[in-house]
Amino acid sequence: MQHQGFDEISLYVFLLAGFLGFELIKRVSPLLHTPLMSLTNAISAISVVGAIIIAGSGEANALSKTLGFIAVTAATINLVSGYLITDRMLKMFKKRDGEKR
Amino acid sequence: MAETFVRLSYLLAAVLFVFSLKWMSAPSTARRGVLAGEIGMLVAVVGTLVHHEVVNYQLIFIAFFVGSAIGVPLAYLMPMTAVPQRTALSHAFGGLAVALIGTAKFYQHSPHGFTLVAVVFETLLGFLTFTGSLMAFGKLQEILPTRPIVYRNQNLVNLSILGAALVLGVWLIADPQQTWIFPVFSGLALLFGVLLIIPIGGADMPTVIALLNSYAGLAASAMGFAMDNKLLIIAGALDGSSGFILSVIMCRAMNRSFTNVLFGAFGQLQVSESKVEQKPVRSATPEEAASILESARSVIVVPGYGLAVAQAQHKLRELFDALTRRGVDVKFAIHPVAGRMPGHMNVLLAEADIPYDRLFEMDEINGDFAQADVALVIGANDVTNPAARHDKSSPIYGMPILNTDHARTVMVIKRSMNPGFAGIENELYYMDKTLMLFGDAKSFLTALLRISGTGYATPK
Numbered sequence: 001m002q003h004q005g006f007d008e009i010s011l012y013v014f015l016l017a018g019f020l021g022f023e024l025i026k027r028v029s030p031l032l033h034t035p036l037m038s039l040t041n042a043i044s045a046i047s048v049v050g051a052i053i054i055a056g057s058g059e060a061n062a063l064s065k066t067l068g069f070i071a072v073t074a075a076t077i078n079l080v081s082g083y084l085i086t087d088r089m090l091k092m093f094k095k096r097d098g099e100k101r
Numbered sequence: 102m103a104e105t106f107v108r109l110s111y112l113l114a115a116v117l118f119v120f121s122l123k124w125m126s127a128p129s130t131a132r133r134g135v136l137a138g139e140i141g142m143l144v145a146v147v148g149t150l151v152h153h154e155v156v157n158y159q160l161i162f163i164a165f166f167v168g169s170a171i172g173v174p175l176a177y178l179m180p181m182t183a184v185p186q187r188t189a190l191s192h193a194f195g196g197l198a199v200a201l202i203g204t205a206k207f208y209q210h211s212p213h214g215f216t217l218v219a220v221v222f223e224t225l226l227g228f229l230t231f232t233g234s235l236m237a238f239g240k241l242q243e244i245l246p247t248r249p250i251v252y253r254n255q256n257l258v259n260l261s262i263l264g265a266a267l268v269l270g271v272w273l274i275a276d277p278q279q280t281w282i283f284p285v286f287s288g289l290a291l292l293f294g295v296l297l298i299i300p301i302g303g304a305d306m307p308t309v310i311a312l313l314n315s316y317a318g319l320a321a322s323a324m325g326f327a328m329d330n331k332l333l334i335i336a337g338a339l340d341g342s343s344g345f346i347l348s349v350i351m352c353r354a355m356n357r358s359f360t361n362v363l364f365g366a367f368g369q370l371q372v373s374e375s376k377v378e379q380k381p382v383r384s385a386t387p388e389e390a391a392s393i394l395e396s397a398r399s400v401i402v403v404p405g406y407g408l409a410v411a412q413a414q415h416k417l418r419e420l421f422d423a424l425t426r427r428g429v430d431v432k433f434a435i436h437p438v439a440g441r442m443p444g445h446m447n448v449l450l451a452e453a454d455i456p457y458d459r460l461f462e463m464d465e466i467n468g469d470f471a472q473a474d475v476a477l478v479i480g481a482n483d484v485t486n487p488a489a490r491h492d493k494s495s496p497i498y499g500m501p502i503l504n505t506d507h508a509r510t511v512m513v514i515k516r517s518m519n520p521g522f523a524g525i526e527n528e529l530y531y532m533d534k535t536l537m538l539f540g541d542a543k544s545f546l547t548a549l550l551r552i553s554g555t556g557y558a559t560p561k
Contacts, residue, residue, distance in 0.1 A: 007215060007527035010326055010334055017174045019337040020119065021342030024229045027126040029461045030437065033347060033444025034184060036125050037314055043118050043138055044340040047198050049111075049149045054205050055164070056155035065157075067205040069164050071198040074466050077175065078170025078191045078198075079142060085187065087135045091447050097113050097457035 035089045042082025048075035103151050110148025111332040117141030118336055122343075128457055145332060181452045182409050185310060185442040186241045192313045193234035199320040201228025204287065206327060213277045219268040219326035224283075225290045226320035232294030234313050241441065247303035253460075255300055262293045301358035301362065308351040308362045312443045317346025347443045354437035354463075356489075356500040360405060365500045382518065385536040387548035390512055393536075395553060397474035397510075399430040401466065403503055404446060405439055407480020411542035417479065419550055421455055428549035433459055434466045434476075434503050436484040467504045478515075479542050485513075511535040514545050536559060 027035050048071075050081065055068025110118040116138045124134030136386035149155065179187045203224035212220055239245035252258075273282040298463060301309055318340025325333030354357060385393075394400060402421075408414060424431050433455065439446035447460055461469075470476060478485055487493040505511055506529055511529060515537060529535055538545055 006327065007326070009370060010329070010331065013331050014289060014322060014326075014334050021122070021339040022337070022346060023347045024119070024122040024126070027129060027152065027342045028122075030350075030444060031460060032125060032128060032436075033350075034133055034188075034440075034442055034448045035444070036122075036186055036343065037130065037311070037347065038147045038184070038191075039121065039125060039135060039138060040314065040318065040340040041123065041188065041195065042142070043197075043336050044116075044195055044318050046114070046142065046145060046333055046336040047202065047321045048197065049145055049523050050202050050324050050330065050333060051198055052146070052151060052161055053328070054156055054202050054209075054345035056150075056157045056161050057172045058156040058158070059343055060205075061209060062274050064205040064209045067201040069160050071201045071205075071242055072161055072164035072199075073171075074167045074194040074198040076165050076462075077172040078194050080169050080172030081176040081187070081192060082367045083135060083139050083142070084173065085184070086181065087132060089181070089184070090128070090131045090135065090450070091450070092451040092454075093131075094451070094454065094456045095128075095458050096210065 002037035031093070032090075035086045038082050038086045038089070040085065042079055045075045045082060048072060048079060051075050103153055107148045107152050110144045112328070114145035114148070115332050115335045116277055117368075118145070118339060122339060123360075124528055130146070131470070146295050148515045150295045150422060151518045155513050175183050175193060181448055183242075183450065184345040185306065185440075185445060186238055188310055188442060189234045189313070191236040192310070192317045193231050193238060194232030196227045196320055199309045199317075199324050199338070200224050200231060200287070202324060203227060203315065203327065204283075205207055207283055207313075208280075209275065212327070213274075216327055216329075217277055218273050219323050221274060221286070223264060223320055223323035225270060226291035226323060228287055229294035229297065230316040233298045233316070234294075234386075236295055236298035237306065237309055237313060242383060245299075245382075249302040249366065251300040255296075259293065262289055262296065266290055266293060276314070276428070304438075305355075305357075305362050306526075307376060307438050307440070307442050307445075308348050308355070311344050311351055312349035312359075312362075313344070315341050315348060315546040318342075318344055322494075350437060351443055354501060365487070380531045382530055382537050383533075383535065384539055385512070387538070387540075387552050388544060390536065390538050391549050391553040393477060393510060393512070394424060394477075397429055399469075399506075400424060400475045400477060401470060401473045402431065403481050403485060403505055403510065404435070404450065405479065405481025405484065406431060406441060406446070407482075408439070408542055409449050409480070411480060413479065413543040413546055414449055414455075415452075416543055416550065418453040418455050421459075423550065429458065432461055432466060432469065434463065434470075434505075435460055436463050436481065436503055439481065448521035463501060463503060467471065470504040470507040470530055473508040474503045474510065476511045478505060478511065478513040479546075480516075481526055483525060485529050488525070488528045493529075495525065505529060505536060506532060509534065512538055514538045514540065516543050 051071035118141050121134045121138035201242040203220050269286040318337045322334050322337025487501045487506045488498045489497045
């Protein structure tokens with residue numbers, strides 16, 4: 001049901017995504033490095049997808065269900081708190097408003 | 102049909118994640134970036150839930166609920182000073198999730214070949230990120246001592262443990278029937294995470310957090326290889342390169358190499374007394390400081406983490422407002438390692454409502470110090486030490502610093518003459534143009550504001 005051989009395409013995808021990441025992150029203003037880190041944190045909580053497949057699979061045994069449950073919970077914590085705190089931080093960044101001049 | 106939907110949802114999510122990071126580049130589009138990331142995540146999760154293999158929803162929804170119940174307060178109740186701790190904690194959760202999935206996959210599917218290679222990487226990175234991040238969390242939260250914990254042959258021990266884990270990993274890949282190897286291998290990975298972080302001092306935490314961020318991303322990527330899921334590979338690679346770039350920036354800002362951060366145990370070498378000769382310093386009262394600031398045309402403020410420790414950001418904002426109203430040009434010079442994680446100081450100042458277009462990074466502003474009437478240093482130390490430029494014997498020699506000493510007058514708010522975190526004397530304090538303003542940052546700023554009260558209150 002799953003291939004066990006060497007997967008060349010996946011490696012290409014990994015390398016290209018890595019290069020793309022370098023180009024994108026280089027452009028991020030140092031001003032936003034903290035929100036950037038919490039955003040990438042939230043994005044890497046995409047592991048929740050794998051956790052759901054393991055925990056929810058019909059053939060999952062007790063061990064898989066337990067580990068999968070913990071994993072879904074942990075990833076959900078990251079996902080929820082990561083996006084929310086990033087937005088909370090970004091809301092604080094304001095330009096000088098007109099009234100002060 | 103459902104299968105196509107799943108695949109398309111992953112493709113869409115990958116595109117949205119890329120846009121999310123792209124929009125993160127500037128403050129004006131950053132919130133749109135967060136939204137794109139959220140939609141991408143939602144699409145991917147919904148897509149996964151209709152996946153044909155997924156049949157048990159009850160367990161998953163309970164986990165969603167528990168995770169949200171913990172995640173929401175974590176996001177809203179965390180003070181901004183504690184953002185580095187939260188970040189470390191979320192790296193730990195991320196590592197744990199990935200490692201547990203790897204473990205479940207190993208025991209349930211008995212993988213071999215390329216998939217097993219991926220599972221081995223996934224578990225190794227996941228577990229070491231988990232314990233390493235927990236240690237970083239402990240140090241940042243000051244549950245654990247922030248000083249480096251060192252013992253003899255530490256690097257040898259660490260490398261042997263990593264080596265042993267790798268040998269076991271290769272053995273397992275060569276002979277997947279030897280399932281006893283897996284728990285031993287996992288144990289070594291967990292142990293290595295702990296040992297990797299304990300010799301690292303508090304000053305190096307920005308680099309370490311960024312590095313753990315990178316590991317967490319690579320672990321997610323490895324998981325993508327193990328599950329043949331391109332979305333995971335892409336998201337993990339984006340996260341991995343982000344963490345890597347940030348840690349390189351942090352290393353450069355301290356003029357250190359990766360190996361030096363990981364194996365150097367910074368901060369314990371300098372216990373040796375630096376020349377303790379009593380040099381004279383000039384100090385000034387709040388009255389004198391206030392009158393100098395009032396007559397200045399341009400002021401550059403150099404904030405350090407000490408500012409946040411003293412909870413003085415909001416007083417600083419008031420001073421900023423008062424000076425701006427008088428027509429003084431006030432800028433803020435942010436050193437890359439000013440806070441406890443990359444970009445931390447910007448968030449702390451933004452929280453105090455200081456407009457972000459007044460915050461300048463080191464390279465942008467270093468040329469402006471020569472034209473500045475006053476450089477006001479609050480809670481920063483090593484990043485202003487001119488010794489980094491010329492004193493080859495100084496531990497911080499070569500570190501890029503803010504050219505605070507080029508300003509016409511330098512004022513430093515500091516509790517006492519005690520050397521800072523790294524225990525290095527700061528030459529800046531002994532210069533003729535430097536005025537030491539002794540006191541707690543918050544009370545000194547309060548005094549400054551009170552003294553010139555009426556003068557500041559009326560606009561010119």
